[in-house]
Amino acid sequence: MSDMTALPFAPIARQARRSPLFPLEVRDLTLRLGGATVLDAMSLDLGATGCTMIMGPxxxxxxxxxxxxxGLLAPSSGRITWGDIPAEAATGRQALVFQKPVLLRRSVAANIDFVLKARGKDPNRRDKLLAQVGLAHKARQPARLLSGGEAQRLALARALATEPEVLLLDEPTASLDPASVQAFEEILCETCRSGMRLVFVTHDVGQARRLADDVVFLHHGRVVEHSPAVEFFPHPRSAEARHYVEGRIVV
Known part of the structure; x- marks a missing residue:
């Protein structure tokens, strides 16, 4: 995908809206799956504002x-604390957007209605949410007929419908064409301006350059670097991160 550095929404001016879920503290976090250690004694601190990009091979x-x-997985050891709240108590105050959206076999509007009702939110917010993601004109259309980019924007609208304090995104644009990526990023930038905290997994170095305030770089289940984006991209401290930014194979 092209770098798209001339997108009209950069730089992002954000409101300072501090969430009680921050600072996020991860301490000695270890995850073992099938006898293998996949996350190894990981520690990390995230502040209350901005967009954190999690990157790595x-x-x-x-x-x-x-x-x-x-909270979809439980660690083998270590702890995660959102502000003063343990991870298991913070799940309902977050939203997660996956790489492949799973939509209800209903209309576009009904997908939003379902979330608003399930979370006890104002049902009158539906039209505003659909307008925010550019899907108001497709409200009555079956969600299964949406394009890939439209489906991902609907998934984002459903996440925003929960009014989360932090939005987690797992490579949500990995399978989208450049125009759809741009449309999705524009919505995220609007979300950032409102002060919502973002934690975003991406492989796309260009996307991270456009959106990141800080970058967490992982390698072999460890945090190799965590630094402001303005420092990370021009001057990665580790060889692994430097090779990654340069598009070289990281082993």
């Missing part, structure tokens, strides 16, 4: 870390 543990943060 395949198998580094990026998606697993996101699932642990969201």
């Amino acid at each position: 395949n198998g580094a543990g990026k998606s697993l870390l996101l699932k642990l943060l969201h």
